[in-house]
Amino acid sequence: MVMSQTKSAFADAGPLADDIAVSVRGVSKNYGDVEALKDMSLEFPRGQLTSLLGPSGCGKTTLLKIIAGLLKPDTGEILVNGKPVTGPGPNRSFVFQDFALLPWANVMRNVAFGLELRGVAKSEREDRASKYIHNVGLQGFEKAYPHELSGGMRQRVGLARALSVDSKVLLLDEPFSAVDEQTRRKFQEDLLALVANENKTFIFVTHSIEEAVYVSDQIAVLLPRPSRVSEIIRPASFRSKSVENIRRDPEYLDIVDEIWASLRNYVE
Amino acid sequence: MKQRSLFLKILSAVLVFGAWEISGRIPISYAFPTFLESMAALARMTFDGSIFVAYGETLKPLVTGIAISTVLGIGLGLWIGLSERFEWLFSPIFIVMQAAPLAALIPLLVMAYGIGLTSKVFVVCIMAMPVIVLSTSSAVRNTPSSMKEMARSFLAKDHHVLLKIIIPAASPIIFSGLRLGISAGFIGAILAELKITPTGVGDIITYSRSIADYPSMYAAIFSIILLAVLFLNLLEKIENVLFKGNDRGYVTD
Numbered sequence: 001m002v003m004s005q006t007k008s009a010f011a012d013a014g015p016l017a018d019d020i021a022v023s024v025r026g027v028s029k030n031y032g033d034v035e036a037l038k039d040m041s042l043e044f045p046r047g048q049l050t051s052l053l054g055p056s057g058c059g060k061t062t063l064l065k066i067i068a069g070l071l072k073p074d075t076g077e078i079l080v081n082g083k084p085v086t087g088p089g090p091n092r093s094f095v096f097q098d099f100a101l102l103p104w105a106n107v108m109r110n111v112a113f114g115l116e117l118r119g120v121a122k123s124e125r126e127d128r129a130s131k132y133i134h135n136v137g138l139q140g141f142e143k144a145y146p147h148e149l150s151g152g153m154r155q156r157v158g159l160a161r162a163l164s165v166d167s168k169v170l171l172l173d174e175p176f177s178a179v180d181e182q183t184r185r186k187f188q189e190d191l192l193a194l195v196a197n198e199n200k201t202f203i204f205v206t207h208s209i210e211e212a213v214y215v216s217d218q219i220a221v222l223l224p225r226p227s228r229v230s231e232i233i234r235p236a237s238f239r240s241k242s243v244e245n246i247r248r249d250p251e252y253l254d255i256v257d258e259i260w261a262s263l264r265n266y267v268e
Numbered sequence: 269m270k271q272r273s274l275f276l277k278i279l280s281a282v283l284v285f286g287a288w289e290i291s292g293r294i295p296i297s298y299a300f301p302t303f304l305e306s307m308a309a310l311a312r313m314t315f316d317g318s319i320f321v322a323y324g325e326t327l328k329p330l331v332t333g334i335a336i337s338t339v340l341g342i343g344l345g346l347w348i349g350l351s352e353r354f355e356w357l358f359s360p361i362f363i364v365m366q367a368a369p370l371a372a373l374i375p376l377l378v379m380a381y382g383i384g385l386t387s388k389v390f391v392v393c394i395m396a397m398p399v400i401v402l403s404t405s406s407a408v409r410n411t412p413s414s415m416k417e418m419a420r421s422f423l424a425k426d427h428h429v430l431l432k433i434i435i436p437a438a439s440p441i442i443f444s445g446l447r448l449g450i451s452a453g454f455i456g457a458i459l460a461e462l463k464i465t466p467t468g469v470g471d472i473i474t475y476s477r478s479i480a481d482y483p484s485m486y487a488a489i490f491s492i493i494l495l496a497v498l499f500l501n502l503l504e505k506i507e508n509v510l511f512k513g514n515d516r517g518y519v520t521d
Contacts, residue, residue, distance in 0.1 A: 068421050088421045100418035104436050104511060114422035117432075165422065 021046040021169055021201035022067060027076035029062055036062045038226035039076070044169075044218075049195045049202035051212035053259065054222030055266045060205045061097075061173055063222075067203065068094050068171050080169060090118070093162040097174040099154045101146040107133065108142040110157050114165040125164075132160040136190075152183035169201045176211070184211070189243045191215050209263070213255050214246055221259055223266055230262060301483040310487035313472070319491060325468030326492075329385055330457035333392025334450055341397045341449065342442060345404025346430075349438075355405065366398035370456070374463045388460035395456030396449040403445025407438035439511045447500055454496040 022044040029037040037059045044050045052060040065071040067078050069088040078085040080092065093114065101110050108126060109116070111133055115125035133139060136156040146154055155175055162170055176184040192215060195202055206212050212219050217239060223230040238249035246252055285303045292302030301309075313319040348355045374391065381387040411434045419433050435442075461470020469488050476485035 070417055070421055088423055090423060092421075094418070094421040096414060096418060098414050100412075100414040102415065102433075102436070117419065117422050117424045117428055161422075 019046045020044065021081060022203065023079045024063065024067065025077050025079065027063070027066060027073040027078065029059070029066060029071065029073050035226045037066075037073070038228065040227065040229060041076075042220055042229055042232075044201055044203055046201050047195075047199055048217035049191070049204055049215055050218045050220060051204045051206055051216040052220050052222060053206055053209065053212040054227075055224060055263060056207065058222040058224040058266075059227035060222055062227075064171050064173050064203060064205050067169075068092055070094075090165065091167050092169045092171055093165050093167040095155075095158050095162045095170065095172040095175045097177055099146070099151075099158045099178070101154055101157055103146050106143050106145050107138060107149075107157055110146065111160045111164055114161055118165070129160070129164050132164045135163065136160045150183075152179045152187070155179055155187070163198070167200075169203065172202065172204045174205050174207065177207070188215050192243055209256050209259050210247075213252055213259070219255075219259070221262060223263075233259070299480075299482050301486055305483040306486040306490060309481075309483035310491060313484065313487060318472075319488075322468045322472050322488070323495075326457055326461060326470065327468075329388035329392055329460060330453065332385075333389045333456065334396060334453045336389070337393050337396035337400055337449060337453060338446065341400030341445075342404050345401040345442070345445075346408055346435075348401065348405035349408025350430075350434075359402075359405070362398040362401045365394055366402065368394070370394055371459065371463060374460075378464055383465045387464050388457070391460040391464070392453045392456040395459070396453035398449075399452060400442075400445045400449040403448070404438065404442050407441035407445075408434055410441075411437045436511060439507070443503065443507045443511075447503060450499065450503065451496055454492060454499075458492060 020043045024040055024042040024044075027037055027040045028035075040059075040063065042063075052063060054060050062071065066073050067080075067085065069078075069085050069092070080089070102113065105113070108129055112120075112125040112129035115128060120128075130139075130142065133142060136159055138153060138156050138160065141149065141153065146157065149157070155178070158175070162172075176187050179187065188211060191202075191204075194200075195215075195217075204212070204215065213235065217234065219233045219235075221230045221233065222228065233255055235251060235255055237251050238246050241249060289303040292300055292305065295302075310319070313322075344358060348358055370391065373394075374387075377387045377390050381390060415433050415437060416429055419429050424432070458470055458473070461467055462474060466474040469492055472488040473485050476482065476488065
């Protein structure tokens with residue numbers, strides 16, 4: 001049932017097999033008696049942004065952490081560029097919901113932390129970090145500490161840290177849920193530019209329907225208990241339009257309504 | 269700002285020592301000397317060198333005990349914090365140690381280890397170590413899990429997580445445990461000299477009291493408090509050098 005839905009969704013808009021950056025195959029995960037994920041299969045096309053969207057408890061963050069290699073699935077496997085995942089790897093980097101910055105380290109060290117752990121020499125990692133600090137618009141704040149920054153700026157640090165290790169797959173776990181609405185809109189526009197400019201695959205967990213439809217090339221709608229992929233939606237027309245016009249596009253509005261119609265029964 | 273805080277420090281010292289002087293002059297007790305008498309006694313002991321001889325004795329168990337407690341205490345605390353099984357094994361010992369009425373246990377220590385340096389070092393350690401171990405282990409256990417997860421996702425090895433995440437995150441609480449532990453160690457060192465054999469500063473206190481030379485007795489007590497305060501200030505400096513971020517709004521973040 002689940003498989004056939006996934007397959008039929010891909011039959012409509014299926015990308016070529018070697019254009020799949022990440023594929024999830026029959027993954028299950030239990031926490032004690034609770035079934036967090038059951039036999040889930042999903043594919044993430046290369047160079048595109050795929051959202052995992054669903055109500056709380058649908059296992060979207062669990063799936064993301066399994067892809068990251070932070071959690072082990074009970075059954076099934078994850079393939080990144082055709083190779084099975086056994087743990088965290090250099091081809092994936094993670095952006096955390098709560099930023100997970102080191103409070104005792106300044107912006108420069110936080111952004112360069114991924115490179116520091118890889119043993120990159122200090123001068124080289126600071127060169128690379130300053131480039132991404134500049135890219136996310138934090139130049140001038142290199143010496144600032146996280147507690148001196150606003151929530152939005154902290155997440156820019158988290159994003160720069162993930163970009164600076166230059167992995168091909170970026171995993172974002174509700175990255176904008178802890179920042180205010182206006183900052184979030186700016187982030188969403190910046191994210192679209194990032195997807196367009198960087199040749200990376202983005203996997204984006206969110207609980208906001210509008211956000212998912214706004215930023216995604218492909219939306220995987222997950223339903224809880226047991227967790228499964230209910231449908232995969234690929235917006236066709238408005239992705240090529242400019243960012244100001246997306247929210248007025250009829251297809252955008254239709255997709256938002258359609259997703260809400262299928263999710264509303266699962267929201268307590 | 270800095271000048272103002274210096275002014276406040278001096279003001280508070282003047283108030284405390286003034287109150288001491290006045291209560292010594294009333295006098296509230298025949299056995300309570302004035303501040304100036306005590307300082308005169310301290311100056312006399314400083315110039316005839318007897319206070320330095322005394323500290324030469326007292327510092328031996330004190331420094332040894334504090335060094336052992338710091339190294340062993342932080343080490344055990346890290347281990348207990350990292351391993352659930354180790355916590356079961358060792359944590360109760362330190363909780364009992366912390367709650368035990370030490371003065372009553374000193375005869376036991378003397379029976380086992382004699383009246384020499386060993387027993388005194390033990391007293392210092394028993395006073396200082398539990399709070400160091402317990403605060404280190406609880407700080408380690410409370411390392412924010414999202415930070416450890418972040419480090420792992422950026423390919424941190426176990427020793428990276430320990431050195432770059434767990435220890436810096438735990439350091440403010442480890443240092444507050446050290447401050448409490450070291451103050452307790454000072455109490456332990458004097459307690460050992462009063463209860464086991466009178467040597468060093470403990471000897472000055474005991475002897476001066478027995479010949480009713482109260483200014484010398486209070487001068488000795490004053491000097492040990494002064495030394496403890498200076499030592500704790502030094503510790504704070506060390507913390508600020510080792511962990512630069514700790515004085516930058518760590519807790520609020």
